[in-house]
Amino acid sequence: MSLLKPEHLHALHNLPLAAKQAAEGLLHGAHLSRRRGAGLEFSQYRPYQPGDDLRRLDWRLAARSDRYYLRESEVDTSLVVHLVLDATASMNHQDSNGLSKLDYARLLCAALAYVATQQGDAVALTVLHPAGLHHLPPRADARQLPRLYHALESIQAAGRFPDAGTLAPLTARRQPALTVCVSDLYEEGQEMEQLFTRLRAASGEVLLLHVVARNELEFSYRGAVTFEDLETGRQLQLDADQQRRAWQQHMQQWLRTTAQQARTHGFDYYQLTTSEPLTATLREFLRRRSVV
Template sequence: MPMLTNQELLKPELLQTVEGLELIAKEILSAYRSGPHPGKLKGAGAEFSQYRSYQWGDDLRQMDWKLYARSDRFYIREAETDSQVTVHFIIDLSLSMSHESRGLSKLNYSRGLTAALAYLALGQGDRILFSALNSQENILKPPLEGRGRLSEFLYELSEIKCEGKWPEEMGEFLADKETANSKQMIVFLSDLYEEKAEISKFLKNAQASAHEVIVFHLMGGNELTFDFPSNPEFVDLETGEKIQLDTSSYKAVYIEKMKKELGLLQDQMANLGVHYQLVNMDQPISDCLEGFIQSRNY
């Protein structure tokens, strides 16, 4: 089956409903599985660790039917995976995330990616947390576990909108966690546009409080290749600043500047010790899963 482009996959109407998001998530995962990648996703339950009584929403595949036959009660086999991880998804909701490349906005892209990663994580038995931030509001939802809870997660995902900028003061956002025992992994999706190093500060805190931080740096294809119609007037989404430029004459200069900035950014990320991934929104979305899966050692 030919791969759908991101634009075809992440249709806005699908992204706004829970069912749609679930569909998208499954699509992305199946696209990932059918593509080339090193190693196989280890199914959940590689090794038996213990039985746990069945809760509504648990994966029926993990049900031990023989035990049911013997005991007339439903039990789930729990696998000896690494100690459970809480994956905390944080989405940047500043206005710059409405940037569109070929009709696909960074926000919608994040929705699709987050849905897929969340689906994956829940399927592996991890807990997931949803957050989305901008200067106007902070969203932080309680952690969810089990496939059955996916819809709640996806609901939150479908409702988010872009506004304002990245908050300057994060305050106690990352501090209160009931997750002191388990490992925490933060998945941060943003375009990393900051005025006063507010994101860098955040990331530093994040790195301190979590075991692992993955940064997905979302960039539109047109930003990376400077593919804009000639002689446009650019309007900054967050500040409203206007700049007119003749794109054909300045392409080379722009790309050089951009590469330099990106290089600096990568160094900065490396210094922080976060796992940084540059995402080109024009490339198939299933390619992003690679980094996540490897970090998580699925």
């Protein structure tokens, strides 16, 4: 499964099947996050402490040993996984393999939704688009995945990042959740940083998945090239061979700064390259979900 790259999954032209194939190899042996507490499945005993619920005392054990112990159980700790997808025009940028950032992000969100659903979590989706927010409220029922797949398949990236008024409903209600933001983080000012900060305040945990194309990292263009900003339409002509080293240095500095700022604000930050297998990203998601 680790050899199944995003472009191969995208070539299936079947988002549910691609998401399933990307995720199932990692789900083998995975289990729900669990915490100890009052539940049905017995886990262990622990000594009684003042203030503990007396209803959980094992009176039979107390009668035999003259000591007081509580029965601890394990209960499932499901939560809301809120997927937030950037669908602005810059996500239309394609790697040399023809896979756009949006294609990669679409597969990634679908696979993450599949993983979360298999773990018993409710999944929500919000697509950030200048025309307005496309939002699917969190649900854990069997029909949520088809709804989510349909929404992802119909996405078209366009325009600039939504304004503050459009984004306001996204953070209006405080609801504990693991918010997973998928974006290339191209912004004019600090609009994304401000949104993620408000999301963290509203939900409590933000996992930021930064999507970068390999040809952006390597600047693999040759000769005279005309670049166009997909969101503003501005054009720039340059000699790619002459500018490659300066571009690479600038790109690496921007990535370091972006990661540092994200972590300073308390976000979990993870950089993704469109040509790499999705399994590493999914494994990171499962690792973060395994915390108590």
